[in-house]
Amino acid sequence: MTKHEKVQVVYEYFILTIATLIQVAGIYVFKFPNNYSFGGVTGMSIVLAKGLPLTPGTITFVINMVLLILGFLFLGKSFGIKTVYVSVLMSVALWAAEIIFPMKAPLTTQPVLELIYAIVLPAFGSAILFNVGASSGGTDIIAMILKKYTHLNIASALFCVDLFIVIASCFVFDAQTGLFSMCGLLAKSLVVDNVIESINLCKYFTIVCDNPQPICDFIMKDLNRSATIYHAEGAYQHNQKTVILTVLKRRQAVELRNFIKRNQPTAFIAITNSSEIIGKGFRGFN
Template structure:
């Protein structure tokens, strides 16, 4: 219930940022939402309706390919965001486009970051990233940057290059805030110390599609035997892994390390 409330509130926050700060100044957001904003400005259709229509094919794909919990929360987020965009009136909260770009990006980043922490996503490119992160070591950061670069370029050609630069500021601010709220690196190394090593291994292998290394250990104070499981994941999997670990062993000790680089295979066959 807490996750549902967080996702609803965060999605409404994102909608307010769009309708009060970004859209009045023809500033786009990143991803499919940015394309929905663009089409909402240049066509008679409402941005909320467009956001839902653009996300619909990816949501259908996600239902078939992704976990029920993640895609269920994502559908909730997309639905609340789309409805909020439809209901909330477009209002120019500030006359300064730079302030609108910066604070709009920050509010969107806060909303998306909290949605990530609640084990969901705001749809769009996040679903694509989640699908790719389950299959191979794909350069997700590069892919998302290229997609957002297309949005910025479109903004420049359709509106003005001032609008494109403001869109770039907004996307940059959003990314920084999401990283702060959620996690700051695409790849993370997990060290899981648990007494339920075999069950934890089964759960990780069944749900992550990543290799897992197991080491035997002993508590320095208690002297009790433990297993240490090490694996590398993407940031898109962190919320899912947190839930999985808690369900398997609520007393497990988990150390999450920032990973600068991974050399060698990144999938299950590497370990």
């Protein structure tokens, strides 16, 4: 393993750790005290803790460890080491939080405010994990096993499991908690999708100009990106034009736009948002 590869691995696990701790903060501080059961292992733990002499953090730890064993038994080498790391870290962090920072009641007296944080923080952490090819384990492991051995629609199966947990919370706690949990279940997937899209958002430039060389030099030398050029003809005056295509991160897009505005104000620029750029310098095929 080269030095660059080692640095990349350290960076990835740093991101995994931060994302997991963000999830833990949302789950422990806002989800557990309010009994919000959005599904998954933590939602299941909240419901089970009502009838067992164990805390939700302890039940989460036990369930995650059982699921990890099942993952190794049924999935073998295809069972991602990142998922194992995140699952163990989350279980240990929740268990440790109950010892270090015990919470006997919700942090505030505003259940809607706490619901927002109980949704946003775990969903944000999950989005980061999904974006780097990992997950928090739990029911995701069940999904991996079902995907390998059955032809079930995994998304529908997991939603049904989550929905069952939400319905159970209505009977175990009260209707208000169940309704809050239902809102959380519906909002969670929307937040995850939007966060992933925001993280990966890039700007696709179509630039029509007369003198492409200064713009291409700026893209390659200053922004460390590349571009594709081809020749075109204007439909009205039939003038010869050059079209430059390039994809940049948001910060780089602002720099390029300002450069063109200063140096070639007559250039035509079309900028399009894209969250799915696959290729060298961006993302590979998954």
